Amino acid sequence: MHIVLDPEEIAYVKSKLQSKTVKKKSLLSEAGDICRNIYFVNKGCLRVFNTDKDGEEHNILFCPENWWAADLASFSGQTPAFYSIDTLEDTEVLYFSYSALEQLYIKIPKFERFFRILTQNGFSLYQRRMTANLSRSAEERYERFQKQYPKLEQRIAQKHIASFLGITPVFLSMIRKKNL
Amino acid sequence: MHIVLDPEEIAYVKSKLQSKTVKKKSLLSEAGDICRNIYFVNKGCLRVFNTDKDGEEHNILFCPENWWAADLASFSGQTPAFYSIDTLEDTEVLYFSYSALEQLYIKIPKFERFFRILTQNGFSLYQRRMTANLSRSAEERYERFQKQYPKLEQRIAQKHIASFLGITPVFLSMIRKKNL
Numbered sequence: 001m002h003i004v005l006d007p008e009e010i011a012y013v014k015s016k017l018q019s020k021t022v023k024k025k026s027l028l029s030e031a032g033d034i035c036r037n038i039y040f041v042n043k044g045c046l047r048v049f050n051t052d053k054d055g056e057e058h059n060i061l062f063c064p065e066n067w068w069a070a071d072l073a074s075f076s077g078q079t080p081a082f083y084s085i086d087t088l089e090d091t092e093v094l095y096f097s098y099s100a101l102e103q104l105y106i107k108i109p110k111f112e113r114f115f116r117i118l119t120q121n122g123f124s125l126y127q128r129r130m131t132a133n134l135s136r137s138a139e140e141r142y143e144r145f146q147k148q149y150p151k152l153e154q155r156i157a158q159k160h161i162a163s164f165l166g167i168t169p170v171f172l173s174m175i176r177k178k179n180l
Numbered sequence: 181m182h183i184v185l186d187p188e189e190i191a192y193v194k195s196k197l198q199s200k201t202v203k204k205k206s207l208l209s210e211a212g213d214i215c216r217n218i219y220f221v222n223k224g225c226l227r228v229f230n231t232d233k234d235g236e237e238h239n240i241l242f243c244p245e246n247w248w249a250a251d252l253a254s255f256s257g258q259t260p261a262f263y264s265i266d267t268l269e270d271t272e273v274l275y276f277s278y279s280a281l282e283q284l285y286i287k288i289p290k291f292e293r294f295f296r297i298l299t300q301n302g303f304s305l306y307q308r309r310m311t312a313n314l315s316r317s318a319e320e321r322y323e324r325f326q327k328q329y330p331k332l333e334q335r336i337a338q339k340h341i342a343s344f345l346g347i348t349p350v351f352l353s354m355i356r357k358k359n360l
Contacts, residue, residue: 050311058314060307073304076297082308109289116296117256119303124253126306127240128262131230133313134238134346166314 002117003110012107016100021092028069028093029085035074037095041067044091045155048083049163059164062088064152068118088156138167142175182297183290192287196280201272208249208273209265215254217275221247224271225335228263229343239344242268244332248298268336318347322355 005013019042022028029035031050039046046063048071060083063069074081078098096104104111132141142165146153153161162172185193199222202208209215211230219226226243228251240263243249254261258278276284284291312321322345326333333341342352 050315052315056315058311060311060314072300072307076300082311105293109292112289112292112296113285116292116299119296119299120252120256123299123303123306126303126310127252130306130310130313131238131240131262133310134240134343135230135232135236163314 003114005108005110009108013104016096016104017094018097018100019092019094021090022087024087024090026091027084027086029071029074029081029083031071031081031084033081034078035071035081035083035085037097038068038070038072038075038101039063039085039093039095041065041069042092042094044087044089044093045152046085046091046093047088047156047160048085050083057163058166059160062149062152062156062160062164064149064155068122072119072122088160133166138165138171139175139178141165142172183294185288185290189288193284196276196284197274198277198280199272199274201270202267204267204270206271207264207266209251209254209261209263211251211261211264213261214258215251215261215263215265217277218248218250218252218255218281219243219265219273219275221245221249222272222274224267224269224273225332226265226271226273227268227336227340228265230263237343238346239340242329242332242336242340242344244329244335248302252299252302268340313346318345318351319355319358321345322352 028039028046029037041063043065046067046069047059048061048063048069049057049059051057061069069085071081071083071085073079074083075098132144136144145161145165158172159169162169165172208219208226209217221243223245226247226249227239228241228243228249229237229239231237241249249265251261251263251265253259254263255278312324316324325341325345338352339349342349345352
């Protein structure tokens with residue numbers, strides 16, 4: 001954690017935080033709609049993806065336990081989302097609505113700091129992934145995925161990992177066999 | 181701007197802000213060193229890039245007027261940088277050192293908000309670019325670059341744009357000819 005909260009602040013945060021449990025393959029937020037919540041994964045796994053004009057899905061992020069998920073541009077501007085979010089497993093999320101989070105920023109300004117640092121980390125993550133995509137082979141990107149998401153590989157479908165890496169499932173399967 | 185400052189706050193910000201003018205092709209921050217400053221481009225253009233193990237440079241970001249530049253992971257953690265930053269033109273920058281910005285956060289907490297929103301925008305930008313790289317053709321990515329950086333194309337070398345798009349200069353030249 002990047003900030004320290006006193007008991008009263010913790011109680012306030014809890015009063016703003018909602019939770020729900022959703023079945024596998026449920027949509028939490030859909031491209032075209034406004035992304036109304038920012039989700040924290042307590043158990044399970046979310047997927048953030050875009051569907052292109054040919055109907056093909058491109059996974060941009062997996063969010064297993066302790067990750068945050070939102071279409072951040074949509075959430076922070078309350079504008080139509082580019083990304084959809086669904087569940088890859090039965091999933092338990094905690095979440096803030098847009099207005100709850102804005103109230104939290106006003107009531108406990110150090111949450112600005114918390115989410116600034118969280119966003120910075122996400123920013124750096126994407127920056128590094130962009131560079132990896134520009135400069136590294138699919139094999140190296142696969143190794144990077146394994147490091148970034150320990151043990152996630154056993155939990156989600158191969159096609160989703162292939163889409164995340166920007167390669168075909170057949171090619172991913174070849175890489176995996178070589179690594180056995 | 182996402183925050184409103186009173187005259188006293190503006191004076192404080194100005195007291196923390198430094199400026200300098202650097203010649204074209206100067207390094208402002210080098211991979212392996214700690215990125216000590218976060219730069220705002222007043223005039224000119226910066227480039228954020230990584231040099232891979234084969235000595236090849238990969239451009240991750242161009243920062244013309246009104247853009248901010250830093251290796252954010254290095255700057256915020258004060259750890260060795262992955263990215264280098266240099267100038268593509270004679271460039272005039274305003275900048276905060278790490279300690280100046282931390283003091284600013286303490287003195288004027290709404291700067292946390294400003295930089296949170298700034299980082300969110302950067303985060304969304306990379307997220308969209310990642311998706312474009314996964315799902316779009318080089319031609320479409322080139323059009324996206326032109327939209328994102330109006331008129332920058334005339335100011336910087338073709339090889340830098342090709343590296344940003346993850347294609348060869350020869351391929352970029354073919355795309356450009358087709359578009360004439």
